[in-house]
Amino acid sequence: MKKSLSIFTMVLFVLTGTIKLNGQTVTKTSLKTSQTTTFNSAEKIPFNPEVKKGVLSNGLTYYIKNNGKPENKVELRLVVKAGSILEDEDQRGLAHFMEHMNFNGTKNFKKNELVDYLQSIGVKFGAHLNAYTSFDETVYMLPIPSDDPEKLEKGFQILEDWAHNALLTEKDIDEERGVVLEEFRLGQGADERMMQNYLPKLMYGSKYAERLPIGTKENLENFDYESLRSYYKDWYRPDLMAVIAVGDIDVETLEKKIKSHFGGIENPKSPKPREIFYVPNHNETFVAIETDKEASFSQVRVLFKDESNSKEDETLEEFRHSIVESLFSQMINNRLDELRNSENPPFVYGYSFHGGTWADTKDAYQSFAMTSPDGQLKALKVLLEENERVKKYGFGQGEFERAKKDLIARLEKSFKDKDKTESNRVLGEYIRNFLVNEPMPGIEWEYNFHKEQLPTIKLDEVNQLISDYIKDTNRVVVLTGPDKEDIKKVTEKEVRDLLETVKNEDIKPYEDKEVASSLITNLPPKGSIVKETQNNKLGTTTLTLSNGATVTYKKTDFKNDEILFDAFSFGGSSLYSDEDYLETVFANNGLTDAGVNGFSKVDLGKMMSGKIVSVRPRVGGITEEISGSSTPKDFEELFQLTHLYFTALNKDEKAFASYINKQKAFIGNMLSSPQFYFQDQYSKFVYGANPRYSGFPTPEKLDQANYDLAYQKYKERFANAGDFNFYFVGNIDENKIKEYSEKYLANLPSTGKEETYKKTNFRPLSGSHTKIVEKGTDPKSSVRIVYQGETTYDEKEDYALSSLGEILTIKLIEKLREEEGGVYGVGARGNINKIPYGWYSFSISFPCGPENVEKLKNAAIAEVEKIVANGPTEEDLAKVKEAQLLERKEDLKENRFWLRLLKNADYEDKDANKILEYEKTVTNLSKSDIQNVAKKYLTKGYILGIHNPEK
Incomplete structure (x- = not known):
């Protein structure tokens, strides 16, 4: 189950925005009436004719598309237009908790039966089967085989159960509290502490500032069962749901499945209004300067929030305007990239864009930089200066032409591969169409519209955008970084003084130097x-x-x-x-x-x-x-x-x-x-x-x-x-x-010699050792158990040890997560290297509470010892084999897989033709093969690494 966005991830998500069009988040500002267009500007953006969209009588929306890549697979999504923003005070964190509960007992799949069944048909928990909860939505992801009617039927039954058949028993709820609390624990740290302080300024006056999806520890520990049931009853209903089905199966079959499974679900007789939440405007500039002793990175961001609420494109004129915004983003970031690569770079990385914030209803022009610990003011100054430079002088014609080339090249690539795009890569725009009415005309229309309109877009149209973006109101400046004695902390006065200084500074225009058109000037005579x-x-x-x-x-x-x-x-x-x-x-x-x-x-x-x-x-x-x-x-x-x-x-x-x-x-x-x-x-x-x-x-x-x-x-x-x-x-x-x-x-220099590598005499630590490190103030630990040592490479053993890792991961999830409720995630993996010398490695790792380290470590070792003594169960071995065969079926249609295969065959001196025997290799893998490598490699002691907080 995908974790609700981590604190760090959410910060980056806010800054990069949701990709809505050609790699850019595009949102609307006031439209200019001077644009020259070759179309009826009020005409509506068409809907992709290759996608079937419908609405059932109960209000449920559905999207269906036949897509042949990968073969014999369909991607299903259940999208609920409800997230943490709808929680009452006694429901803090329960939108996300509800996501967990849908994997822990429904009408047709009692606790653990769902994951167990899906594993049996090759669907991995976490890697394939997943879900996420955000402020405004909850999305469930389920890929299933499409060439088996029974598996297809079960897939839709699972989706239906998530929609309205969760059991929510008191026992199941209490057993899941530990898992969600472990996920909460994972999010703790410097970034989370700083964010709690600056979020009220960033999302000033809105509910978004107090409804992080993970919730609060106190509420997760103590909420009443009825609070969760009430959330499920109020918000999991057809008129707030969409079912998406994209894959290698005909549209008619998928539509029948959707109608039969979801058509009979009823809405509440007196449904609660699904309120839309807004972010109020503010005249003043908010400045947040947050430091933490455990902060790893220094960052600067400045946001100029739009005065108006965000609105998705509806007309051709608005879509054309989004192209103008894409060109703006391309050019400003090209300039920032040049500065990043200068002799004395003002930041490690910097970019600007106009797009989404945490709130669906508020967009902003945002500039961001990752800096040195003592370079925040310098980076902020450069970001502000570059914005002012564009405001004062605009972009140049050379920059403009290069940006247009880049934009159309990316679109052309997507267009050419439109029939070779994997199903899971096209679902995002369907989800956003349902949630925020983002247009989805299809890549063919987008590409043709761009080709038609790019020549009509004038540089002045792009240059005038920044005047709409930058203003003194609705402005927020956020600085985050380490709290260290040798680093002078930036003051709010310094930030405010800098804002005024840059506004009145004598900024010079950007100089765009011409470059050559040919990469190679002197080429040696060709070889043969x-x-x-x-x-x-x-x-x-x-x-x-x-x-x-x-x-x-x-x-x-x-x-x-x-x-x-x-x-x-x-x-x-x-x-x-x-x-x-x-x-x-x-x-x-x-x-x-x-x-x-x-x-x-x-x-x-x-x-x-x-x-x-x-x-x-x-x-x-x-x-x-x-x-x-x-x-x-x-x-x-x-x-x-x-x-x-x-x-x-x-x-x-x-x-x-x-x-x-x-x-x-x-x-x-x-x-x-x-x-x-x-x-x-x-x-x-x-x-x-x-x-x-x-x-x-x-x-x-x-x-x-x-x-x-x-x-x-x-x-x-x-x-x-x-x-x-x-x-x-x-x-x-x-x-x-x-x-x-x-x-x-063939004309590259050659000495005629064939070199090889030199083996070192050093070998890493192996055997039984323990390393305990105490660092940090948050009550979070992590455990690493590593079996490793020198061996003679054997291809069959390498495969068996890798499979053992997959089998043990299943057992550890069952034991440490589902039974003990002591971890959010846990995994095991193993392999044997041939190059530069034979070396085996098998590792188990998981985060947990400090109080559970010894218990969970012993439980993990006990699972290893069970396999050493008895081998795996036939059921678990079958699950792993099924997943391997399904993955290989998809791999064989991937360029990257073949590139890796061909290279590794020479690198490790293997026979590449053995790829053709893979199904036989998987079929022949036995319980005794797994048990034998467990006995051989997991009985010679292990290195135990433990990270605990400081006492």
């Missing part, structure tokens, strides 16, 4: 393909190039507009001396910030406008690698950038300094977080004896990073392309991949 082989079983082709490199590709039709790429050769930093490794380990990730072929990172971004392509090189522990992706249209640029990262990586001290400054700002106070601190101390305990152990990247270590040496080593590692293996999967033009391989890869 000296050998070509096919693997007809897998549908792959391998090209051997004249410099010794190999290119393996698989042409697929899984996506129309996607090509994925990966490459590696052995060696990596394992070939460095210990001293060189330690000097370069914190510098390596900053090397590419310099750009390539004389073009800076900012220049490259501008040059790539309208192109969807990315390439990422890296020096790893035992390999040097380069990976990326592109559309078929931008395939050549993928090869060009790859060629340049081998041959023409820039060396730029200023760019590297910028990277180091951002890293220092980002991690500067991270160890104040009890959770990060525990991870650091545990890692040091297990790996600290390694002469190459580098530990957490402190500011001091970052200052000592040797850029010159890291650059030199990078050039060495990428000097020999001849022992690289390149892999491409996607909608590939076979003539082009051969042409580009000769033109950009």
Whole structure:
């Protein structure tokens, strides 16, 4: 069950907004009458003709779409237009509690029967079966097979039970209190404490300031049963519900299921009005400055809330205006990104947009930055200045044209893949259409409308937006960060003085420098393909190039507009001396910030406008690698950038300094977080004896990073392309991949040598050990149980140990969560590595209350010992097998799966053809296989890591 939005997640959610259109949250401001349009501006936005929308006589809304990806699967959603905002005072947290109860006893699925049944058909609890509760809605998610009538019927029965058949027995309610309280415990911490203080200013005068979905500890512990039943009775009713069904099955069948299961549900005779809650305006500027000793990050945000309440697009003119807003967001964020990549970056990350807040009814223009602990005022000043710069001078024509290219490129990619989009990725807009009446004309209409209207949009239309956004009223400034003696706390007076200073500042216009149009200026003569082989079983082709490199590709039709790429050769930093490794380990990730072929990172971004392509090189522990992706249209640029990262990586001290400054700002106070601190101390305990152990990247270590040496080593590692293996999967033009391989890869430098990696003599800690770390004030602990050690790699054992992790996860959820009520989430996972040496690892981890650490640790170990003694049950083994087979069925139609498979076959020297035997491998997995690996690997002691609060 998905946790109600965590405090940190909700903060980011507020700032990024709900994606409503082309990656942007778009909301309406006053429309300009001077726009030139080529349509009837009052005409309504059409509804996607590929989606069937209907309303039953009882008011329930439904959406249905036939969608063939993935095959033989349907995604079901029950959406309830009710969340924590509707709770009475005695119901604080009960909207979310009700979500939990729907998994704990309904008319047709008694407690635990629901999860047990779904696991038996391959649906995993948490990973597939899930739900979330927010302020204004509760959404249940259920993916089920669509090729089995009985399973389809059961799926709709589950959805119906959630809608009106929850049992809500006193016993079930009391047993679930512990689980929800553990979820409440997880949300506690610095972010939550600071938010409780600034939220009343951010959502001033509204109920949103006092109705966080998780509720209060006191109410969760003590609420009356009738309070929960009353919430369910009042708000779970057909006129506030939508059922969504999208998948590989005909529309008529799905519509019949919806009508038969939901048509007979009745609304209350005297239904409570579903009130809409608003956020009052305020003339004054609110400033909230919150600090906490355990805060990990420093952040700045300024919100200019709209005077009017938000309203979704209805007409073509309004939709066109949303395109104008998208262009504005693209351009302001391009400028902020340039500043982020400057020599002395004012922030680690910054962005601005106009869109949603926590309240569906209030939008705002919002600017956000993540900063160094002592850089908040500087970051706030830059955000305000950039807004004022746009207000004073507007954007330039070059920026405007690049933004239009980027916008249409993203839409074109979505349009081309519209028939290859997974069902679970199209549901969001249906949910928002029901909840807030967001338009859903369909990607084909959107793409064509953008193509038609983008040429008619004038730069002035975009430039005038900010005058609507920025004002002195309805303004809120929020600063959050660490409370440390060596960091001077920002005062409210400093913030208010800064607001006035920027308003009267002499701000210069933005300078947009022209960039080249060609990535490569001097290209060596092309090489050649000296050998070509096919693997007809897998549908792959391998090209051997004249410099010794190999290119393996698989042409697929899984996506129309996607090509994925990966490459590696052995060696990596394992070939460095210990001293060189330690000097370069914190510098390596900053090397590419310099750009390539004389073009800076900012220049490259501008040059790539309208192109969807990315390439990422890296020096790893035992390999040097380069990976990326592109559309078929931008395939050549993928090869060009790859060629340049081998041959023409820039060396730029200023760019590297910028990277180091951002890293220092980002991690500067991270160890104040009890959770990060525990991870650091545990890692040091297990790996600290390694002469190459580098530990957490402190500011001091970052200052000592040797850029010159890291650059030199990078050039060495990428000097020999001849022992690289390149892999491409996607909608590939076979003539082009051969042409580009000769033109950009076969002519890369080669020494003719084939390197391998160097094994270290160090091995991590294994056997029986305990590490207890005490850090933090909140009453929250975490437990980590790790079995690990050296072994001889065996493929069958690797699969069995991984399956054991899935089986044990089922048992731990049953025991620690459902029976003990002591955890919110728990998991186990295992694997055996072959490279660089045989090593097994099996871990169990969970958070809990400090008072329950010993009890739950013993309970987890007891579950391990049961499997060691008796093996798993046939029922649990069957559940895991069914889930594995269903997942593999979907994997086989995913480009990323095939890319990973082809690469790993060479990386681990395995036979890729064995993928064709997977079903047989799963079928043959036995109880004794699981028991044998449990006996072999889980009886040699374990490392116990415990994080407790300070006493």
